[in-house]
Amino acid sequence: MAYKAKIKVTLRPSILDVQGKAVQHALDNLGYSSVDNVRIGKYIEVSIHENDLAEAERKSEEICRKLLANTVMEDYSIELEPIN
C-alpha cells in the first residue's frame, strides 16, 4: 500500500520571516496594498510505501522531525492520502 504525504513546513509565528518581508515589499511595489502578512514556508510531497496508515503516519512524523523541519524554528503539518 502506498500513501502520498503532503507536508507543510512553516516558520513559527515568533520567528522573523525575512523572505516573507522581501515578498511583502515586492507586492507593495507592484501596488498590491490589500495583501499583507506574507509568510513563506516549504511544501514537500513524498510517497510512503507502508502496509497501513498508522505506520505511514509514524514514518512521515519521523522524517519531519529528523530531516525536513527544524523544530526549534519551524512547525510542520502532514496530510496523508492513499495512492490507489
Next chain:
Amino acid sequence: MAYKAKIKVTLRPSILDVQGKAVQHALDNLGYSSVDNVRIGKYIEVSIHENDLAEAERKSEEICRKLLANTVMEDYSIELEPIN
C-alpha cells in the same frame, strides 16, 4: 473582509527536482527505504483584504502569476478561507 490565501507552488512534473533528489538521498542514508518520490516546493500564506471572495480570488491568482510562481517551470494552487 479579510481572507487567508494558502498557496502551494510546485515544480512541474517534467522538471527535475534537484533539491528533492538531495532529500531523497538523505532519507536513503537514514534508512527510510519506504519513502520515495520526494518533490519540494514552496508554501506561502498571505492575508488579503478585499470586500468579496471573488475579488480575493482574482488578487491571489494575479500575485501567483506575477510574482510567486514561475509559470514556465512551476504550478500553483490556491486555497482561500475567510478570516473572521
